[in-house]
Amino acid sequence: MKIAAVQAAIAYGDVEKNYALAAENIKKAAAAGAGLVVLSELWNTSFYPPDIMDLADRDGVRTQAFLAEEAKRYGVHIVGGSVANRRGDNLYNTTFVVNKAGQVIATYDKVHLFTPGGEDTVFTPGDHLNVFELDGIKMASITCYDIRFGEWVRMAALAGAQILFVPAAWAEQRRQHWLILNQARAIENQFYVVAVNSCGTTDTVRFGGSSLIADPWGTMLAQGGADETILLADVDFSITERIRQKINVFRDRRPDLYKL
Numbered sequence: 001m002k003i004a005a006v007q008a009a010i011a012y013g014d015v016e017k018n019y020a021l022a023a024e025n026i027k028k029a030a031a032a033g034a035g036l037v038v039l040s041e042l043w044n045t046s047f048y049p050p051d052i053m054d055l056a057d058r059d060g061v062r063t064q065a066f067l068a069e070e071a072k073r074y075g076v077h078i079v080g081g082s083v084a085n086r087r088g089d090n091l092y093n094t095t096f097v098v099n100k101a102g103q104v105i106a107t108y109d110k111v112h113l114f115t116p117g118g119e120d121t122v123f124t125p126g127d128h129l130n131v132f133e134l135d136g137i138k139m140a141s142i143t144c145y146d147i148r149f150g151e152w153v154r155m156a157a158l159a160g161a162q163i164l165f166v167p168a169a170w171a172e173q174r175r176q177h178w179l180i181l182n183q184a185r186a187i188e189n190q191f192y193v194v195a196v197n198s199c200g201t202t203d204t205v206r207f208g209g210s211s212l213i214a215d216p217w218g219t220m221l222a223q224g225g226a227d228e229t230i231l232l233a234d235v236d237f238s239i240t241e242r243i244r245q246k247i248n249v250f251r252d253r254r255p256d257l258y259k260l
């Protein structure tokens with residue numbers, strides 16, 4: 001399966017421009033042969049303008065219809081990064097996963113909100129893991145800051161995920177953390193990690209780009225720089241079993257001791 005990670009400069013607060021940008025990038029990824037396309041965090045608004053409550057999608061209606069249309073048009077699965085998504089008076093940082101038939105097969109609201117950026121004062125957190133199946137492979141997604149919580153990522157691995165998607169809007173100044181955390185999560189969980197960051201700027205933040213696709217051994221299959229790009233990598237899930245046999249951390253872990 002060929003995966004495309006879309007690293008885009010999301011326009012700050014310009015929703016119309018951002019849907020057009022996503023459409024253009026999905027088209028390019030499909031033309032490059034991708035079977036699964038991954039977008040970055042809050043690709044409809046960027047992270048996050050003051051009027052985000054007004055700019056947010058309502059009940060995910062527009063985003064789901066848009067992703068379903070694009071998925072069917074190009075015959076690709078889409079892990080729809082995340083969007084600002086208003087449900088009633090609450091705002092969520094929501095991921096929709098759509099299969100190539102245009103069916104929404106999974107929905108995830110970011111669980112760990114980025115308190116240093118005040119995200120918890122604006123958004124409501126989700127309360128469940130996002131594990132889903134495409135082409136017979138179990139997959140999972142989290143969102144940005146969630147990557148700092150190794151126990152949350154481990155849950156996805158224990159639920160059987162063989163690949164983890166990490167849409168993000170991660171600042172350039174903590175680029176080192178981004179690279180190390182994503183690579184470490186791939187190594188410790190022995191699964192693919194597809195980490196898709198934004199690039200470009202808001203009024204105050206420069207996003208770090210550096211999207212990456214790491215295999216279950218931690219080898220970087222593709223890595224972005226500071227600018228817009230679409231990373232492509234072929235993933236082969238048969239290597240996971242071989243790696244897990246060589247160093248069998250799932251057999252050797254000691255959950256009986258993992259409590260205080």
Ligand SMILES: O=C(O)CCC(=O)C(=O)O
Nearest residue numbers: 114144145169170171174
């Ligand atoms: O953890 C970090 O350093 C960045 C997290 C973040 O920006 C986010 O979750 O949106």
